[in-house]
Amino acid sequence: MGRVFLFPAFTLKYKGNELLFLKQNGIDTDKELHLLSDLCQIDLSCFDTERCSFLETPLENQLLTYFFSCRYYDLTMGKIPDPSVTTGMSMGIYAALYAGGFFPFQTGAHIIKEVYNALAIHFQKDSYSMLSVIGLDENEVQQIINSKHLNCSVAVANGVHSYIISGALSDLNEFKLIALNKGAISAKLMPSTIPFHTTYVKSAENKLHALLKTDHFSNGRLPYFSPLSKSFIYEGRHAMKEIVDNITHKIYWHSLMETLIKHGYNDFVACGPGDSLKRIAAFIPGDFNMIHARQIISDCI
């Protein structure tokens, strides 16, 4: 039975006890958040899950999600056998590559910041965003986009009734109204100004390739399973290319999990703040277990 560690992209909501949990397990979160703040030149030191959670600021959200994901992973090490493979949902790729040993923590944080800032500058004159829609299937989503010739496209398929759409903000707002009228259970804009996982980002591809340097990457200690090619990545240079491809290509998350399950990986560990990956997994068919890294850490104390 293969064990897969899954890493989330952003945090939509914290459980509320993430900081305390790390502190109770010997992580000096105050010191670490100061170090991360210094490294990225962004003040994350005031973070707490209630008053200062940075849920609406994408770069800060991404860095904090990376921080928690990496530290949860560190705490599981030695408590259970190493995972067979790691993979990341969207921007969860960075924590997954850290866990796989492709780069150290600081390098991952640096790459997150550089890539995000390059994209933010590239799209600063445009008005793009992302939207989460729940309750429609992909045909219904596509039909809305096609019928109105909307400047947006499916970016992430979380499940057969759960999608992220990226595109022009005005078109996403139009999509939202039609989707709710057609019976979507929910359609909400997300705090992003970058149309991740679509061909819109292709215009920034060369800038992103220029940012990443091969000497930032080592070959992996554990393989990374690509949500795009559904194959294993072992080499640093391939991991580097995957970071750019991951940003410019659509992700079928449920299909990734189904592929892993078919290949005998049926023990999944969600490793990050909140529980979005666990919740998405509830809609994926197949015989598998899904637990949170917190559970492994707590059970081993």
Next chain:
Amino acid sequence: MATIDDTIKQEVKDIVVQFFSDECEIEPSEIHMDTHIFDDLDGDSLMFLELIEIFKKKYNLNIELKTIGKYSVKHPVRTIGELIDMQLLIIEHENDILDLA
């Protein structure tokens, strides 16, 4: 379509309360009919979708998600009590629930 009796009412209530108790890591005794799903329990649409799937399987319901979506626009659910009432209507009327609106 099922006729709603006291057994089904209790069953639906127990499932809903247990679901939120597990998901939100709180005691079932802390969940009441007027507990606000979003403000008090930090609930979300995926939880709602998961519950619908649970009831679809348990009662072998013939209902499309978008039917529930359209119904919810006119009858938004905010509290545990409202959610239980909506689930009972779904079990009783399935796809015809929109005729009630």
